[in-house]
Amino acid sequence: LKLHNLTRVYQTEDVETSALNNVNIEIAQGEFVAIMGPSGCGKSTLLNTIGMLDSPSSGDYIFYGENVAGYSEKQLSVIRKKSIGFIFQNFNLIDELTVAENIELALIYHNIPAAERKTKVEKVMDKVGIAHRAKHLPSQLSGGQQQRVAVARAVVGDQKMILADEPTGNLDSAHGQEVMEMLQALNDEGTTIVMVTHSPAHADYARRTINLFDGHVVAQSVRAAEQTA
Numbered sequence: 001l002k003l004h005n006l007t008r009v010y011q012t013e014d015v016e017t018s019a020l021n022n023v024n025i026e027i028a029q030g031e032f033v034a035i036m037g038p039s040g041c042g043k044s045t046l047l048n049t050i051g052m053l054d055s056p057s058s059g060d061y062i063f064y065g066e067n068v069a070g071y072s073e074k075q076l077s078v079i080r081k082k083s084i085g086f087i088f089q090n091f092n093l094i095d096e097l098t099v100a101e102n103i104e105l106a107l108i109y110h111n112i113p114a115a116e117r118k119t120k121v122e123k124v125m126d127k128v129g130i131a132h133r134a135k136h137l138p139s140q141l142s143g144g145q146q147q148r149v150a151v152a153r154a155v156v157g158d159q160k161m162i163l164a165d166e167p168t169g170n171l172d173s174a175h176g177q178e179v180m181e182m183l184q185a186l187n188d189e190g191t192t193i194v195m196v197t198h199s200p201a202h203a204d205y206a207r208r209t210i211n212l213f214d215g216h217v218v219a220q221s222v223r224a225a226e227q228t229a
């Protein structure tokens with residue numbers, strides 16, 4: 001994907017905020033990128049723009065060769081459901097649905113027949129180690145387990161890219177590390193990962209870090225091991 005001279009201005013009454021200001025970023029398929037910066041610098045706006053939950057005020061967003069910057073919400077929704085999985089700090093699971101049902105919901109959007117949905121859900125639950133909790137409700141799980149369900153939901157439809165907004169923000173360090181290892185394993189299989197984090201240790205899982213300040217990209221750094229490769 002490529003963001004070219006991308007700007008996002010929020011207009012509220014008499015206040016105008018440039019949440020993103022002339023941002024230029026390229027992310028290749030299979031990359032693992034961390035986004036860092038102080039509160040209010042535009043990280044969530046950037047992630048939501050990449051995730052097509054928010055549209056730029058100006059500039060281009062090229063996604064697999066298509067400029068989606070001017071697309072309608074309906075067009076964006078089709079691309080989003082097919083290609084992008086989301087993980088949030090607060091897990092965002094549906095309280096009334098079981099683990100298996102929460103994961104399956106992501107496939108109902110894809111019009112996949114019931115039998116195939118069941119197979120895919122079982123496979124992904126095994127993969128993230130939550131199969132023994134298939135019939136439990138989110139409230140009956142620990143935070144670490146809930147985030148595993150969210151990871152399963154994000155990839156069950158073979159999404160090419162995962163966008164993670166502080167995925168370890170509500171987890172203790174052991175569970176946070178577990179989630180990071182899961183993301184790393186998915187990245188090793190070719191899934192693109194773009195993650196907002198405040199944790200330098202977790203940013204180290206990424207091959208590249210993009211630093212934002214006041215809506216600008218102020219620095220990009222590549223992990224040393226990769227530079228010499």
Ligand code: ADP
Pocket residue numbers: 010011012017018019037038039040041042043044045046
């Ligand atoms: P971060 O995720 O780095 O904390 P955000 O992307 O949430 O930053 O916000 C960037 C800037 O845009 C902030 O100044 C914030 O107040 C402003 N902002 C974010 N969302 C809105 C909105 N819906 N309406 C008006 N201003 C917003």
Ligand code: ADP
Pocket residue numbers: 053077080081085086092106
């Ligand atoms: P619908 O068009 O059925 O309302 P969406 O387009 O909102 O569905 O959702 C498509 C995908 O994007 C889903 O995987 C959903 O989890 C995610 N998504 C969209 N908006 C949000 C949001 N505000 N918070 C969490 N996830 C969202």
